[in-house]
Amino acid sequence: MTDSKALSLDDLPVRDELRGKSPYGAPQLDVPVQLNTNENPYPLPEPLVARIAERVAEAARGLNRYPDRDAVELRTELARYLTRTGGHTVGVENVWAANGSNEVIQQLLQTFGGPGRTAIGFEPSYSMHGLIARGTGTGWISGPRNEDFTIDVAAAEKAIAENRPDVVFITSPNNPTGTAVEAETVLALYEAAQAAKPSLVVVDEAYVEFSHRDSLLPLIEGRPHLVVSRTMSKAFGAAGLRLGYLAAHPAVVDAVQLVRLPYHLSAVTQATALAALEHTDTLLGYVEQLKRERDRLVTELRTAGYEVTDSDANFVQFGRFGDSHTAWQRILDQGVLVRDNGVPGWLRVTAGTPTENDAFLDAVRQLKKEQS
Ligand code: PMP
Numbered sequence: 001m002t003d004s005k006a007l008s009l010d011d012l013p014v015r016d017e018l019r020g021k022s023p024y025g026a027p028q029l030d031v032p033v034q035l036n037t038n039e040n041p042y043p044l045p046e047p048l049v050a051r052i053a054e055r056v057a058e059a060a061r062g063l064n065r066y067p068d069r070d071a072v073e074l075r076t077e078l079a080r081y082l083t084r085t086g087g088h089t090v091g092v093e094n095v096w097a098a099n100g101s102n103e104v105i106q107q108l109l110q111t112f113g114g115p116g117r118t119a120i121g122f123e124p125s126y127s128m129h130g131l132i133a134r135g136t137g138t139g140w141i142s143g144p145r146n147e148d149f150t151i152d153v154a155a156a157e158k159a160i161a162e163n164r165p166d167v168v169f170i171t172s173p174n175n176p177t178g179t180a181v182e183a184e185t186v187l188a189l190y191e192a193a194q195a196a197k198p199s200l201v202v203v204d205e206a207y208v209e210f211s212h213r214d215s216l217l218p219l220i221e222g223r224p225h226l227v228v229s230r231t232m233s234k235a236f237g238a239a240g241l242r243l244g245y246l247a248a249h250p251a252v253v254d255a256v257q258l259v260r261l262p263y264h265l266s267a268v269t270q271a272t273a274l275a276a277l278e279h280t281d282t283l284l285g286y287v288e289q290l291k292r293e294r295d296r297l298v299t300e301l302r303t304a305g306y307e308v309t310d311s312d313a314n315f316v317q318f319g320r321f322g323d324s325h326t327a328w329q330r331i332l333d334q335g336v337l338v339r340d341n342g343v344p345g346w347l348r349v350t351a352g353t354p355t356e357n358d359a360f361l362d363a364v365r366q367l368k369k370e371q372s
Helices: 046-060 072-085 100-112 127-135 153-163 183-196 250-256 267-278 280-303 324-333 354-371
Strands: 095-098 118-122 139-143 167-171 200-204 226-231 244-247 315-319 346-350
Touching: 046 267, 046 280, 072 095, 072 244, 072 267, 072 280, 095 100, 095 250, 100 127, 100 167, 100 200, 100 226, 100 244, 100 250, 118 127, 118 153, 127 139, 127 167, 139 153, 153 183, 167 183, 183 200, 244 250, 267 280, 280 315, 280 354, 324 346, 324 354
Parallel strands: 118 139, 118 167, 167 200, 200 226
Antiparallel strands: 095 244, 226 244, 315 346
């Protein structure tokens, strides 16, 4: 449709809280080395691609019917994966899945947040928590962090007591800083949140497979208001699949049924995710390689004279820059796309293949020379 009159979204009768806001938008630029969205750089192995084709073909024969609305087989396999790797036994009744962990978070906010309610996160952290809060009409409270990007427990407890939020987000390992959160911190904030409201505490573990530490999953035991969210976008190397999931008390799983769209997970998605779960061991092998590369990036960046935040994720926050945007552009000029998350003085690089990481390290060494 062509329209002679220029019409912008501000001319539309959109909800007041969306007026003047920008959508989530990591630049998708066509450059040789893309280390900006925390993707896994390794394509799925060919035997898995073949298995996906097989399972999808099987699913295609039944596409005249709606998919399994409750995704029971998939949730059972996700529960098996969590039980094997997360240090805690969970069953299908503890697990819920959706199109990416972003949708999991959206469903949680639709259920436990919403108009007249609030959610808190400790920033800098994953910006979508605040954006999804806004999209669901949930008020957003930005809580504090320490200078070293760990959570300031006393300040966080105070913010929870004062604001009495309905949902508390704790991201571990945190994005964009890479910082893992201690179990004691989660327990302290859970207690504070229960005393204040009680509220739902969501531990976003999108990157936990890359961590030096164990998952916080066992903490859900006996804590019905604690939710752990996960994704197949990072460790499983399947960002294009769009499959996220949560583990929690079965009552939480029942609660999100109130807002989920019927048949939200297509039969193709369920079949693909099930095929990927059959290849868990191979995929976790790539995670080990990426952890080694992440540690190499930390060491080499420090050797090159950069400050680096300790990382438990598949990315590294490095700085400091007087003007991080100019530094981002200089690295881009050398063919390497990293992420400027808007944290003053810092940039974030995703661990790629050894060759990609070498290209990045060359670029930042060059930048250091220019700046000294
Ligand atoms: N949580 C965190 C902390 C993330 O960084 C991301 C993606 N970058 C997500 C959740 C969402 O991932 P997805 O929707 O692909 O599962």
